[in-house]
Amino acid sequence: MSGTKPPSALSSVKITFLGTASAQPSSTRNHSSLALHLGGDVWLFDCGEATQHRLQKSSVKMGKIQKIFITHTHGDHIFGLLPLLASRLNGSGGTAEGVEDPRLHVSTGENTQPLEIYGPLGTRAYVRNGLMYTHTLLGAPYVVHELRFPTDPLGDFTTLPRNAAELPTGRNIDQIDGHWPDVFADNLVTVSAAPILHSVPCVGYVVNERPVPGKMDPKEYIPAIKRTKTPMSVMSRLQQGEDVELADGTILRGPPRRHGRKIVILGDTYDPSPIAPIAMDADILIHEATNAHLPGIDPTTKEEDTYETVEMKARSHGHSTPQMAGAFAKRIGTKRLFLNHFSARYAGDDDVNAETAEVMNAIGSLAAGEYGGEVTCSRDLMSIDIQLPK
Incomplete structure (x- = not known):
């Protein structure tokens, strides 16, 4: 074999749901964000408004965040990005009376490790505009990589210059055969992505742990x-x-190496079919379930509604029902399905409120009826450990 040492397994993999609401937050659900713990590092997927408040109530350490993956640029998935950058990268609003702020001279050398941001077209422009017009200075570097659709324009999609803290190494990543293979890769994990259908360009991500050591007697x-x-x-x-x-x-x-963990994290979608080829046999699928029809359980259910009309309404806004999520989970053969991105009508206190628990159990049952496997309705600050496949 080659002289390159094969990678070992990650010491642990865990997901913490930081926000599980859809368009409007509530007292029990924050806007969309989740943290993926990979050993000692943390990656965020989406960063809705007040994500850093949820971080402060969780076990996630902000200083451990190394990467942020944005699924799409709707506000409930990105409005928390700029405040989080300012906190994570020692930001400030400058100094008074002409005193030069040292943050104007951020180290951007080759050996500097920036906070990496991945997202669709517009992510880079959003960050530049926000930092410029709020006069925010950052004390550490960041870089933005954009996943480009075939119809996207060339270039940065903004005439604003780079922020002093933005590295010039941000990539515009083109699709290959309809998806973005290995947008990130190291000796332990790879991240690929594919379009999913929503009301705006939207991306789903697939995190693959590389093969891990086999079981040895x-x-x-x-x-x-x-x-x-x-x-x-x-x-x-x-x-x-x-x-x-x-x-x-x-x-x-030595024993043959075995498959590592595979996690599929979707943004908002009414049809994630384009990601199916790279999402097959996932250990975990995280899929939105914004709207549900719960007659006799949800008191806000309208008499004229049916399962069909609720699905039609969800699709018209680019979203899914629990049954749609369950059907996709079955299609890709995932081992476990987690639902998130719930309408504001569905509270997230089902761990302490019996009425909420009844509603969320019903939503999970609708998905399970299509999927046939284990379904969990996520709530804010819920954490799950993801074990290696047996």
Whole structure:
């Protein structure tokens, strides 16, 4: 095998839902955002209004945030980005009486690690405009990469100059065969993306952990290692899947590596079909379920409504019902479905309120009826650990 050491598994993978509301927040649901914990790093997916308030109530450390992925530029998914950047990157509004602020000279050298932002066309312009017209100075660098649709214009899509803290290395990433493969990749994970259908250009993301060490029974190896007086340290090489030749010519073969975790995080959508080819067999699917028909359970249900009319209304606004989410979960063979992005009519205090719990259980049941697997209705500050596939 090559001299490159194969990657190990992430120490842990966890998701924290920071905001699970749709267009309007409520006292129990904030605007859209979730944190993906990858070992010691945190990546945010969407950053709706007041996301940093939710961060302060969660176990997520703002200083651990390394990347932010925006699904689309509707306000309930991006209005919290600028305040979070100012907090995360030591921002300020400048100094008085002509004293030069040191933030005007942010280090942007080759070895500087910026906060990375990914999003569709308009993300870069939104950040530049917001920072310029609020006179915000940042004390650390950031970079914006845009996932471009075939019909998008060329260039930065803004005439404003880069902020002093914005690195010039931001990429405009073109689609290949209808999706964006490996918009980010390191030796542990890759991130790919694809369009999903909404009322505006919208992106879904697929986070793939690279293959991880296989399960190993030390008793299969120890006798031969002891017989040849080989250092026990070779066990770590075997655990990584390497083959080890002992002094007597015996070759010990490490267990084959196994699939890592796969997480699909969708933005708003009435049809995520374009992402299906790269989303198959996910361990976790996070799918919106903005509207539901709950006669006899939800007191705001209109008499003239039916399942069909509620779905038609959801689709007309670019959104999904629980049944639509369940059908897509079944289509891609995901192991577990999480619903989010709920209408303001559905409170998020189902852990303490019996009436809310009845409503959310009914929403989950509608999705499960189509999906046939485990469905969880997310609520703000809910955290889940994602285990390696067995």
